[in-house]
Amino acid sequence: MNNIELEKIINNKLNSININDYVPNGLQIEGKNNITNIITGVSACQSLLNIAVLKKADAIIVHHGYFWKNESLIIKGLKRYRLKTLLSNDINLYSWHIPLDINNNLSNNIFLANLLNINFIGKINPFVFYGSFNPPLHIKDLINIIKCKLNRTPLHFGKNAPKIINNIAWCSGAGQKFFEEIVDFNIEVFLTGEVSEQTIHIATEYGVNFISAGHHATEKGGIIMLSQWLKNNYDLKINFIDINNPV
Known part of the structure; x- marks a missing residue:
């Protein structure tokens, strides 16, 4: 080609x-x-x-x-x-x-939805997706699923937050800056890649679970999906190489 x-x-x-x-x-x-x-x-x-x-x-x-x-x-x-x-x-x-973050069919965020069995409902803004769990999950079970699927132990902070999770908002990569924006949507857990010092205070004061699962770990999915789509539709030899990054 x-x-x-x-x-x-x-x-x-x-x-x-x-x-x-x-x-x-x-x-x-x-x-x-x-x-x-x-x-x-x-x-x-x-x-x-x-x-x-x-x-x-x-x-x-x-x-x-x-x-x-x-x-x-x-x-x-x-x-x-x-x-x-x-x-x-x-x-x-x-x-x-950004195209591989926000696409509704082929992106990091859609990959996370598929991986974690989230029913994708819509977007809070162009970067933050939201959805639901059916049936609802205990927060400990969600942490274990993330740990298994992303092969790393995420940071979770949930003081004053609900233990049973019906809904979730998520943003791959450095999405912690959107945390306060999701509060008006009555979201019970926010998942992203990175965390800032003030993030923990926001989680405490609003009573929302916060999960940081790693920038790299939450942004592998889009390129994996793109690789598979190209492989399925075109005569190309494609190899995804995961250069692990703990951040």
């Missing part, structure tokens, strides 16, 4: 053109024209690039790419080495950030 054609296909699938982001979505670094072998992953770290070189990949597709807003424009250090690795090996780098 042509590298520009691949970009157009995914942009169309994720409706990227209508999304305002902090980073360019799509083809970030151009490599060879013809693509048959693709490596996918969460972040375009050097470890992922090295694996792509070893596997003779034509392209890398990630959720966290390069050229973020307010990022330094100077090319030195690890940035120089990463770009040199891609350019010297003629590897295309693609990245889709």
